[in-house]
Amino acid sequence: MGADRHAADGSIVDLRFHADPFAVREALCTAMSRLGTDIGSDDADMLQLVLAEALNNIVEHAYAGRPAGDVRMIVRRDRGSVACLIEDEGREMPGLRLPAGLMPDADVPHCELAEGGWGWALIRDLTTSLTYERAGNLNRLAFRMPLAPGRAGET
Amino acid sequence: MNLSAESVGAARVIRVNEDRIDAAIAIQFKDRMRELAQDGPARIILDLAQVNFVDSSGLGAIVAVLKFLAPASRLELAGLTPTVGKVFHMTRMDTVFAIHPHAPGGEEQFGG
Numbered sequence: 559m560g561a562d563r564h565a566a567d568g569s570i571v572d573l574r575f576h577a578d579p580f581a582v583r584e585a586l587c588t589a590m591s592r593l594g595t596d597i598g599s600d601d602a603d604m605l606q607l608v609l610a611e612a613l614n615n616i617v618e619h620a621y622a623g624r625p626a627g628d629v630r631m632i633v634r635r636d637r638g639s640v641a642c643l644i645e646d647e648g649r650e651m652p653g654l655r656l657p658a659g660l661m662p663d664a665d666v667p668h669c670e671l672a673e674g675g676w677g678w679a680l681i682r683d684l685t686t687s688l689t690y691e692r693a694g695n696l697n698r699l700a701f702r703m704p705l706a707p708g709r710a711g712e713t
Numbered sequence: 714m715n716l717s718a719e720s721v722g723a724a725r726v727i728r729v730n731e732d733r734i735d736a737a738i739a740i741q742f743k744d745r746m747r748e749l750a751q752d753g754p755a756r757i758i759l760d761l762a763q764v765n766f767v768d769s770s771g772l773g774a775i776v777a778v779l780k781f782l783a784p785a786s787r788l789e790l791a792g793l794t795p796t797v798g799k800v801f802h803m804t805r806m807d808t809v810f811a812i813h814p815h816a817p818g819g820e821e822q823f824g825g
Contacts, residue, residue: 579736582737583733583735583736583737603795603799604796604799607766607768607800610768614736614769614770618736661804662804664804664805665808668780668783673776673777673780676772677769679804680803680804
């Protein structure tokens with residue numbers, strides 16, 4: 559696990575780690591324990607899911623076929639939402655834009671069911687203000703996840 | 714990847730003794746399920762009561778198991794925690810699997 563800074567600007571989680579599945583898991587667990595009861599447990603579960611999908615995509619696609627680099631993940635609690643920023647130095651998104659993220663079809667024979675492809679659909683369903691930019695050799699993904707009204711801080 | 718299997722009536726119940734099925738162990742999960750469920754009875758029940766987190770890699774692994782067990786065996790799910798249930802609902806995979814509130818047998822009795 560890499561550096562973890564408590565910035566003065568209100569960041570609650572700022573982690574830098576290697577883009578591999580076990581480091582991703584460790585970062586998610588660190589982030590969730592750091593957030594603690596700062597957000598409700600339902601919101602925390604969905605936040606973990608969104609972060610996992612975004613990070614898994616980086617491991618599986620941005621760094622596919624090249625040595626895995628680092629990922630930086632910043633999660634900041636704002637009024638009524640959580641703001642997230644994820645940066646990596648992997649390959650850019652194809653066409654420099656985010657995938658459409660259509661939910662794979664569930665109404666098909668079992669043998670034709672997709673075994674993946676839900677990631678961007680889940681991210682799009684659960685977030686607002688989703689943006690992607692390529693800055694130099696950096697991919698920068700930003701989004702917000704609205705918190706359930708009146709639930710913040712509940713256990 | 715800690716999975717355990719037991720026969721309950723005509724079914725085989727496979728319990729996931731992990732708190733997550735994520736990208737880090739999705740492949741291991743599929744391999745272990747293949748070992749534990751192959752040549753099994755017609756009903757295989759996957760007990761997810763201890764699993765608090767499934768990402769799309771974990772979900773994909775569960776769907777893959779459903780597919781490779783068919784048509785000889787049918788994979789059913791039991792004991793979904795609220796978060797895991799939500800992931801199945803959002804992806805509509807809850808319409809694909811038979812889902813039971815809890816697995817038959819075992820030591821964890823409902824309300825116990």
